[in-house]
Amino acid sequence: MIRPTIYFDDVNERQSLFHRRAFLFGGVAGAGLVALGARLVNLQLIETGRYRLASEHNEFEFLLTAPPRGLIVDRDGVVLASNRPDFRLLLAKDEHTDVDAVLSRLGVLIPMDDARRQRLAADIDAAPRKAPVAVVEDMTWEEFSAVNVRAPELPGITADMGEVRVYPFAAAFAHVVGYVAKVSARDIAKTGPNSEPIMLNPGFRIGKQGIEKAYDLPLRGTAGARKVEVDVKGRVVRHDPVGDIASIPGSPIALTLDADIQNRALEVFGEESGAAVMMDCRSGDILCLLSAPSFDANRFVKGLTGPEYRALADYDRKPLFNKALTATYPPGSTFKTMVALAALEKGIDPATTHTCRGAWPWGGRVWHCDKAHGTLDMHDAIKVSCDIYFYQTALAVGPDRIAAVARQFGLGQTFNIGIPGQKSGLIPDRAYKRRAFPRDPVWHPGETPSMGIGQGYVSVNALQLAVMVSRLANGAKALEPRLVHSVGGVVQASGAAGPDLAVAKAHLDFVRAAMASVTNDAGGTAFGSAQLGLGPVKMAGKTGTAQVHSYAGGRGAHGAQGAWALRDHAWFIAFAPDDDPRYALSVLVEHGGFGADAAAPKAAQLLRVALLKDPQVRARIVQPLPQAPATSPSPPAGTPT
């Protein structure tokens, strides 16, 4: 007989125990499920609003949209800086991004050499965190669509259309309008407008030079936002146009410049180095402000490579430098206009004559002139630019009076034209000598003759000379130069609003008449080189040749001889028409030699453009063609003509 392992009563006890315990477990499990249900009531019914918000916060993101940058136009509305569409690739960078892998995958779609790849890797590395980086810009439409189609294979890469600044005239306005460039880490401030998140937007650029820099904030506008649905990696899944916030475009800026004149100026300079500043001598508006040679501002928008930048920076004609404002030079003989005015104001009779024999011994040394002019009065001394006459005139007037007149005409100061970078130059007098030379505080009489011909301590920039000749030509007003006509439609104060010149009008007329002789009378220094060829409309001017260094052997290297860097600077100041001045300008040709040869023809070219654009002046120039005698009979009546 088999002994049972277990007895019936035991079997029954185990069964009933199991039933009780199973019932207990069922209760516990049921309670657990009810607890879960209660939790669901809490989460999904009571607090659902809070979680719904959190979900939307996850789902939607506002992506900043850069506002279109304000246009910059010339006085006629010709666009000098605008925006064009730019097809680009953005890389959403995070700490896991394998830059090499991304670039090699991109390389399949977009041709990329090693240099470009290295530069991109460096760009990506340098870009601020959290902000997508513009990896490739300026793609062709074909490249753009290729990437768009293959986007899923390129994690973190999105194709995007942005706007990029474009300067249609490339080089002509590079110094005045300046340029925008990529935001560097240094540009981002802790506070103020440069701390705004738009600074991190891919492809966002800020003004780095000229008007673009000085008026960066109004040009920038206000950023808007695109409401988009993003996935957990921040990739845009869908755009919700209803939620968009419109951006406010930047304010347009109208300059007083004239694109025709400015472009002509760049042409006439060619590869020569120098500056030209033309003003409307009735209003003070700057029509042309050129520094040559120039550079293509669009290259800076893209970002220059190291070698490109070095080539520009190392070129001895300094294309990056705004010579119209930043470079100061001795004004040379153009300064004789100021010396003459000072003499007239002191009461010196312009009929006073001095005799020039080509050399004049005074004060223990010999003072030279470029030739023996014979006996002349003040008018002829200006016309032939006799140095010896003005050595003596300056001595008779004294430095303080000359300086006072020169300052009244705008020399030795800077002007508020809206862009930075002006150098004030120097108009010396006795007070200056005391201040600047504590060891030798006395103005020596021997320093005055040099000042009389615009040498010595005297230094000016091209803008100052343009203001000087504009005030001379205006004949009444102390004109202020104006470069910015309006910002966002708000017209800036006119340059003609200032006070009158404290100089007798007769004296101004005398100097202007002398300047007319320089260009229009036989024997004038610019008679051969400054002809407008516009019939009755003529120009008036004054040459200047600024000595770069003292000639060791007397006059050996004068003019356009010798090494370029040692040649004299050529100046020419002019206004036209000589009988009814409207346009005034200064032209500087660095190391150009004689002002009459290098600078005056350029001045004539620029004035021609300005005069021919002026309808009133044009009306004087345009002559009716002689009518051919009416020999043929008139066409029969009824024939359509």
Next chain:
Amino acid sequence: MTALAITRSDERERLPVKLAQIDWTFCLLLAAIAGVGGLMLYSIGGGWSPWAWKHLALFAVCFLVMIALAVTDVRTWFAAAYPTYVIGLVLLLAVAVVGHSTMGAKRWLDIGHVRIQPSEIVKIGLVLALARFYHTLPAAKARLSWRLLVPLALIGAPVALVAHQPDLGTALLIAATGGVMMILAGLSLRLVAVGLAGLFAVLPAVFMFALKAYQQARLLTFLNPEADRSGAGYHIIQSKIALGSGGLLGKGFGLGTQSQLNFLPEKSTDFIFASLAEEFGFVGCVSVLVLYAAVIFMALRMASLAHSHFARLAAAGVTVTFALCVLINGAMVMGLAPVVGVPMPLLSFGGTVMITMMVGFALVLSVRVHRYSEVGSGRGALV
């Protein structure tokens, strides 16, 4: 009359009789849950691939296997109990030695082209082994005796090996299943109370010394998810957002932004309930919970109706595993429990767990089909 036929020992061995005894309502409930799973996987996967068709295909295969196993005599299950357990344990040991490592944990074993997870085999094996052990144990001994060291050892060995992998969630699940089975078999409730008290007492020590850094982090994160929003707390926060934003009726099929835009982690596996909650809201969640409750209570009832102690305990053991899975996963998704890798059975995507659960339910159905069968004490009993 089939109801009579099953009670007659000569009749109940016929296949049509057995098939008629299968609880088809229960099968329909399982299919309903798996169907909801397939629906959700279709939504978050954006179509039949990558998950939905695999999930439903596997369920169909498992369903047929389940029916086949359900008509297998419960005495066959009885005979296979210890061998299954031993095989599971040996494979677990093999994993510890030569297992396939994913994400720092050795959980998988590659046999040819098949990749198996021995911790799943051991789940069934342990249930069978414990039922087999208690089948011959008198009630008094089951309450409190030295013989209870055997079930403790049966539970302890796989728990230790699985925890070593490390797979804390599964280890805890196995331990809890074993513990509840001991209680169902008649363990002294006083002892249970003392044991739980002791467990809470040593918990801090376990936390400090036995857990790995990432496991500690998970627990701490559970206690304060906001402290680590982007790290371990991210799962819990995003899951709660998905649940809460679903509201009463949900965002609609395929419109759950949390899951569609991948804010929800592990959306196809451990956190699929959150996807469901987001798209179908409170109504959908409660409906699915009701389905789960029905499965649990029907299974418990089937266990209670069995005549043999082995069948009772085996069916109850499977039910306990299932119920614990549902409760733990639910609590985890709702931010009531730390994030442990326990999926929502039948709903979550994942082949091995599906197979385990369906084999388990085959056992439950088999227990019902063979509820009148007597199971002898058998040979090779451990006592």
